[in-house]
Every structure is written in structure tokens, then in C-alpha cells.
Amino acid sequence: MTALARGKRPAVWRGVRSAFALVTTAAPGSFAAYIATGLLLAAVPVASAWATKFLVDGLLDRRSVGDLLVSGAVVAGTGVGLAVLPGFSAYCAKELQRRTRLSAHRRVAEVVNSFSGLAYFESPKMADRIRMARDSAGSASLEVVESGTNAIRSLITSAGFAGSLFALRPALAALVFVGSLPAVLMEARIHRRQVRNMWLLTPVHRKESFYSELLTGPRAAKEIRLFRAGAFVAGRAAGQIAKANTVARRLDGTVLRYELVAESITAVITTAGLAWVAMDVWRGTLSVGDLTLLLAAITATQGALASLFNDTARGYGALLHFQAYLDLRETPDDIPACPAPVPVRPLRDGIRIEDVWFRYHADQDWLLRGVTLDIPAGRTTALVGVNGAGKSTLIKLLCRLYEPCEGRILWDGVDIREFTPEAYRARLSAVFQDFVEYDLTAGENIGIGRLEALGDTAAIERAGRNAGIHDEITRLSAGYDTMLSLMFHQDDTQAEDRNGHTLSGGQWQRLALARAILQEDSDVLLLDEPSSRLDPAADRRLRTMLHSLRRGRTTLLISHRLHSIRDADSIAVIEEGRVTETGTHDELTERGGTYAELVAMQSDVLNLREPDLA
Ligand SMILES: Nc1ncnc2c1ncn2[C@@H]1O[C@H](COP(=O)(O)OP(=O)(O)O)[C@@H](O)[C@H]1O
Ligand SMILES: [Mg+2]
Structure with a gap:
């Protein structure tokens, strides 16, 4: 669970550090340029306001041309800076964004690829975490950095202007600060709500994109048309969009209410301050230059304070997004790593499945209830059983895509948990029933x-x-x-x-x-109903090919076509979560158990005899 979902605060500094680390390593040059531009942008407005004050006072006092030229040059220089720097800063930010996205994509892919098993990919909670990390690791880390930098920039600007205000009118500085407070509180609250919404909406968006893809993609186009189910699927997608809209609308309403109140308070306080200053100029206790400086300072301090708090709140929100990536990064592999893995040697004797118990979830009934099966090296072992008996599950367990709940799987006597999944899987190949x-x-x-x-x-x-x-x-x-x-x-x-x-x-x-x-x-070939979609001729050709291909190779073959498995070296029947019969085709047919029944059933249907394969 994420920090937010647990109702805890995220580890702010750790998150900020990780975000900065991600961005700075992705694009050190662009990052440095971006920070340098940001600092300049923070100082320029204050310099510009003071230069304007001196220029105005200088003009009114009819100072020397030299004096005026200095102030004028600073005003012009800061003007050019203010015109050029934002574009340059935006350029750096975009380059930073591109590189960070790529780097974040690589990191997320690395984490996702480090999950050896399937369990995480089938859990809705993990699906949300992966989706959020994938969608926002790059943008959120960048937002943390950008808003952090902006906040510092605003802090410098507001400190500069607040200092100017304070130098001229200390009371005015206090007034401006108090006037900005409502906006601050508002931003903080809104951002908390926004993040909560995001968590509420992630599963909604996931469902929506699933239905929308079903509606517009080729996968279901055929069935949707034949069953005239288009409106149904579209309705499901629309339902999710409407749900998301309701949540978003509620938040927008709150934002509007907050903004109206906060902005009105700020406007009243600013107007009062301005009136007060204007009276002083009229009385002659303040110069016109002071007035221009104060005007600039009031607006700029308010603006800078607002963006300071806005950026802090935005950064906090981004940090919560980024937390999904941090959480993902800290999610351990679902297949626990062996502390001292041993190398996997070529299979000599065989694989033994030993008293394996398995279920997908703790609240399910046992699917495998003590399966024991020997798969001798160099032989073909066939597995039969009704739909849902757990045959494909057993293949997945053999690939170590899940861990048995009880029991073990031995590779020449070595528990496969002692290998790294990578090295072990390199020795297997498989055709899954639901191949891609x-x-x-x-x-x-x-x-x-x-x-x-x-x-x-x-x-x-x-x-x-x-x-x-x-x-x-x-x-x-x-x-x-x-x-x-x-x-x-x-x-x-x-x-x-x-x-x-x-x-x-x-x-x-x-x-x-x-x-x-x-x-x-x-070493091992796992075939899960490899001929289920083949026509009889292709099936026949495949059987001949597999027969020669399997020769000398350890094979586990699942098939409902008994023709395909009759020449297997050994056949195992899986029923009620256990292996109930093992033997050759002839042995099992003679025994008169479940396999014999299956053979009888298929012979009844086909009433054909196939010539033995060479
Ligand atoms: N990823 C999964 N999560 C939960 N249940 C599953 C999953 N995969 C399969 N099952 C369930 O396990 C049972 C056995 O499935 P499976 O091994 O595919 O059977 P078989 O291949 O013998 O037809 C089925 O009831 C199926 O619904
Ligand atoms: Mg199956």
C-alpha cells in the first residue's frame, strides 16, 4: 500500500532526494542550466523594481545624465532578462522532461522486469501501482524538482520584495503577508484532495481504458458486432468516465468556492494597502519612485508568495504521485531470491514434483492437493485431466511463475528454489496454452x-x-x-x-x-495443448514432427487428443488435485480407470483407429 492509502505522510525528504537524484542523473547539463536560469529569474524582478524606482526619482529630481543612464541601463537589462530568461528556462525544462521520461521509463521497466512471478501482474492493487508509476515516475519526479526550484525562486523573489516593502513600510509588508495566507491554506487543501482523487480514479481509468480498447480495438470487434454488444461495451466505458467526472466535478466546485473567498480577501487587503500608500504620496511623505517600487513590490510579493505556496503544494502532490514509483521500487520480487543460488546443470535424471499443494489465493480452495509426479529425463510424460484440473497451473509452477504453497519441485534432486529463476528458465522452453x-x-x-x-x-x-x-x-x-x-x-x-x-x-x-x-x-519442453487449434492433418504432421523432436528431450505434454499422447513414455492422470494414475497407454487402458474411460469415450466418438506412428 502506498503512504497515502495507509493514511500516512510520505517520507518527504527521502522522496525529494530520490526525485532530484532521478532528474539530475537523467540530464545533469540541462538540470544545471535550468537551476541557473531559475536563480537569475528570481533576482531580476527585484533588481528591475529598484532600478525603476531610482530612474523615476532621478527623472523627477533632474539628476545627472550619468546617474540616469546607469538606472536606465539596469532597467533595460533586467527587461531583456525578463523577456528572454523564461523562454530559455522553458527550453531547459523541456529537455529535462524528455530525458527524465526516458530514464524513468527505463527504471520502471527494470523494476517490472525484476518481478519473476506472475502474482503481481494479476493483482489489481499492484496493477494500479505499476500503472501509476509507469504514467507518473518521469512527470512526477520532474514536477517535484520543478516545483522545488520554483518554490526556492519564489522564496528569493518574495524575500527580495518583502525586504523592499519592509524597508519602505514595515506595516505594509505584514499586510501583504497576511493577505496571502488564505490562498496558501486553500492550495494546501486542494492538493490533498487532488491526490486522494487520483487514487480513487486510478482503477476507474484502468477500467475505462479496458472497455474503450475493447470497443475500438481488433480483439473483440468480431464478437461485439455479431452479438451486437457495442452499445453495452460503450456504456460500460461511459459509466467509468461519468464516475470519474463526478469525482472531478466535486473537487472543481470546492476549488471554485475556495478561490472566490481567498481571492476576495486578497483583493480587499491589496486595495486597502494601495489607498494608504497613495495618500502618503499625495501628502508628500513618499516619493513617486517609492510608489512605483511599492506597487511593484505588493504585486510581486503577492504573486511570489502565491506561487511559493502553490509550488510547495504542487510539489507535495507530485511527491505523492512519485511515491507510487518509490513503492514500486521497494516492492520485493514475488519469487523470493535464494541467498546463495547454485548453478543449474543440464538435466540428467529428471524432474520430480513432490507433494505439491497450490492455490492462487489464500481464500480459495486447494487446486493441487499433493501432486507427486516424476518427469524422467529424455522421456515424454503426458498429463491428462478435465478442464480446470490444474494442468496448466502445474506447467506454470514448473516454470516457477508461482511458488508451490507446500511441497517442492526437484531438478535432479535439487530444489528449483535454489536456482535463480533466470538461469533455471533458460533450460526450459514452453508453448503455453494461452500463448501470445x-x-x-x-x-x-x-x-x-x-x-x-x-x-x-x-x-x-x-x-x-x-x-x-x-x-x-x-x-x-x-x-x-x-x-x-x-x-x-x-x-x-x-x-x-x-x-x-x-x-x-x-x-x-x-x-x-x-x-x-x-x-x-x-533441456525440457513443456507443451500445453500444442495442437488444440490444429486441423487433423496439421495435427498429424505435428505429431510426427514432435515425435522426432522429442526424441531424447525431456517433454511434458498436455493434450486432450489421446492420439497425441498414446505413444508417450508415461501418462499421468490428474484428478481432484492429485495424480491418480500413471503408466503407459496400454497399462492404463488395461487398468480400467479414468484414462481407460477417456479412451473409451474418444473411441466411441471417433470410432477410428489411427495407424501407429513410426
Ligand atoms: N491466475 C489465476 N488466478 C486465479 N485462478 C486461476 C488462475 N489461473 C487459473 N485459475 C483457476 O485454476 C483452475 C485450474 O486452471 P488450469 O490450471 O488452467 O486448469 P487446466 O489447465 O487443467 O484446464 C481453474 O479453476 C482456473 O479458474
Ligand atoms: Mg489448461
Whole structure:
């Protein structure tokens, strides 16, 4: 939970330090230029006001041309400074912004990539934290720095003018200060509310963008049209927008009320002060030059004080945003690191799943209730079970995307928790049941399976051939370089209206298989229903290919197509969270248990016999 959500104050100085550290390391040169410009901008208005006073008094007193020229030159110089410096400062700020964004993006990506497991990506609370950190790490750190710098700048300006006021009229200085107080209190309150709203609205925005994407993207376009569900989805998105509007409107109302009160008080006090000063000039106790200085000082002090408090409040708000990034940075990996990891040796004997208990959440019923299974090296082990039995979950546990709640998984007798997830996963390759269809080229869709092979055309084509997708890819307009996306073009120069390519479900599945087998030297191949989308002919070809591919490789194969698994070295049935039967096809068929029932059911349906595979 974030500091705010816990109702605590953020660690202000730590946050400020981290924000400054992020910005200064991202762009040290721009940062230095920005600070230097800021300091100049703080001093120039005070110098300008005093020079104007001396010029006016000098003119009225008919001083020497030399004197007048000095004051005039300072007035002109400060005028040029005031005209030029803001632009320069804005230029530096923009460069600072660009570099900080990039750096913050890298840092957030680094943290997100350091999460080894899946649990955080499936938790709404973490989703909000990641989203906020992603959206605001760069802008919030910059805002902390900018508002901090601005606040210091305003402090210098207001101190300069307050000093001037004090020198001429001490009581007036006090009056101006008191006149600014309502605005200060108002800003502080508004910013606290704004930050609270942001936390309230993050999940709302997340839902809204989900529905909007569903409405406008290609993923659901087909079903939405067929089921005429467009208005329903649009309504869901609109509902979220309306919810966000209600919250924002309430705040805007408060802002308006506060502003009216605070501004009126300030205006009354300023007018009273001005009247008082004007009377003194009329009586001759103040010079006209004093009047110009006082006029400038009153407005400038008020302005500087207002922006001082405004910037402090803005900085505080930004700090709360930035806290999401700090919290994210401090979130430990969901897969606890082993203090002294051991190297992963090539698999010799096999993997043993030992009395593994698992559920996704503590408030759920157990999904796996003591699964014990041996996956011998160099053999194919098949896993069967009804939908929801926990087969895919077991694959994810084998990939260490979650930790078993009880029990352990052994790699040649070594608990896989003793390896780093990186090193361990380098020995596995997998086709997940819900594999990803990347908006990349066909070659990249395969190459992402082993990034070092991304430029290795021969290896990619070999994987394509082994997965039985090569011929279909070469028939695409640009072969392996064809962009498989309806969203992106190959490069931006292509005609806007040119359609992207996409593949059929079965073709995508074979592409995913190519991606998995690109890692030719992986020890273990995990296949979760790799042929579920294939037509019988493709399934048949795939079986032959997998048969030769699997030879000598440790494979765990999940399939509902019993043809695919009948030649496995061992078949395990998972039921009620346990492995209830293991054996070869023949052994299990003979035993007359669940597997035999499944075989009988499929034979009934098909009433076909397939010739044995060579
Ligand atoms: N990330 C998840 N969070 C919570 N429950 C999940 C998650 N993934 C799967 N489940 C649940 O776990 C059960 C087993 O899923 P799964 O392992 O995919 O079954 P199988 O592959 O055997 O069909 C299902 O009831 C499913 O709803
Ligand atoms: Mg599954």
C-alpha cells in the first residue's frame, strides 16, 4: 500500500532526494542550466523594481545624465532578462522532461522486469501501482524538482520584495503577508484532495481504458458486432468516465468556492494597502519612485508568495504521485531470491514434483492437493485431466511463475528454489496454452523465443520448418519479414491504408511452437495443448514432427487428443488435485480407470483407429 492509502505522510525528504537524484542523473547539463536560469529569474524582478524606482526619482529630481543612464541601463537589462530568461528556462525544462521520461521509463521497466512471478501482474492493487508509476515516475519526479526550484525562486523573489516593502513600510509588508495566507491554506487543501482523487480514479481509468480498447480495438470487434454488444461495451466505458467526472466535478466546485473567498480577501487587503500608500504620496511623505517600487513590490510579493505556496503544494502532490514509483521500487520480487543460488546443470535424471499443494489465493480452495509426479529425463510424460484440473497451473509452477504453497519441485534432486529463476528458465522452453500472438514480424514472433537468434535466419527457418509453419510463412508477402499485426505497419513510411497480415488460429499455434523449439538446446519442453487449434492433418504432421523432436528431450505434454499422447513414455492422470494414475497407454487402458474411460469415450466418438506412428 502506498503512504497515502495507509493514511500516512510520505517520507518527504527521502522522496525529494530520490526525485532530484532521478532528474539530475537523467540530464545533469540541462538540470544545471535550468537551476541557473531559475536563480537569475528570481533576482531580476527585484533588481528591475529598484532600478525603476531610482530612474523615476532621478527623472523627477533632474539628476545627472550619468546617474540616469546607469538606472536606465539596469532597467533595460533586467527587461531583456525578463523577456528572454523564461523562454530559455522553458527550453531547459523541456529537455529535462524528455530525458527524465526516458530514464524513468527505463527504471520502471527494470523494476517490472525484476518481478519473476506472475502474482503481481494479476493483482489489481499492484496493477494500479505499476500503472501509476509507469504514467507518473518521469512527470512526477520532474514536477517535484520543478516545483522545488520554483518554490526556492519564489522564496528569493518574495524575500527580495518583502525586504523592499519592509524597508519602505514595515506595516505594509505584514499586510501583504497576511493577505496571502488564505490562498496558501486553500492550495494546501486542494492538493490533498487532488491526490486522494487520483487514487480513487486510478482503477476507474484502468477500467475505462479496458472497455474503450475493447470497443475500438481488433480483439473483440468480431464478437461485439455479431452479438451486437457495442452499445453495452460503450456504456460500460461511459459509466467509468461519468464516475470519474463526478469525482472531478466535486473537487472543481470546492476549488471554485475556495478561490472566490481567498481571492476576495486578497483583493480587499491589496486595495486597502494601495489607498494608504497613495495618500502618503499625495501628502508628500513618499516619493513617486517609492510608489512605483511599492506597487511593484505588493504585486510581486503577492504573486511570489502565491506561487511559493502553490509550488510547495504542487510539489507535495507530485511527491505523492512519485511515491507510487518509490513503492514500486521497494516492492520485493514475488519469487523470493535464494541467498546463495547454485548453478543449474543440464538435466540428467529428471524432474520430480513432490507433494505439491497450490492455490492462487489464500481464500480459495486447494487446486493441487499433493501432486507427486516424476518427469524422467529424455522421456515424454503426458498429463491428462478435465478442464480446470490444474494442468496448466502445474506447467506454470514448473516454470516457477508461482511458488508451490507446500511441497517442492526437484531438478535432479535439487530444489528449483535454489536456482535463480533466470538461469533455471533458460533450460526450459514452453508453448503455453494461452500463448501470445505478438504484433511483430513472423521472424520476430519466432525469434523472441531466443533473442540471440533474432538475426539468425537459418535457425528461425529451421524452427519454422520443425513446427510445420515454414511453407505458410514463405507464402506471405514479405516471408519471415511480414508484419503479423493489424495494428502496426512494417515501417512508418508504408501507406496508411495498407492492411496488416494476420494468421489463422492453427497457424499462430504452430508459430508459437516454432518459438518454443527455437531454443534447440533447452533441456525440457513443456507443451500445453500444442495442437488444440490444429486441423487433423496439421495435427498429424505435428505429431510426427514432435515425435522426432522429442526424441531424447525431456517433454511434458498436455493434450486432450489421446492420439497425441498414446505413444508417450508415461501418462499421468490428474484428478481432484492429485495424480491418480500413471503408466503407459496400454497399462492404463488395461487398468480400467479414468484414462481407460477417456479412451473409451474418444473411441466411441471417433470410432477410428489411427495407424501407429513410426
Ligand atoms: N491466475 C489465476 N488466478 C486465479 N485462478 C486461476 C488462475 N489461473 C487459473 N485459475 C483457476 O485454476 C483452475 C485450474 O486452471 P488450469 O490450471 O488452467 O486448469 P487446466 O489447465 O487443467 O484446464 C481453474 O479453476 C482456473 O479458474
Ligand atoms: Mg489448461
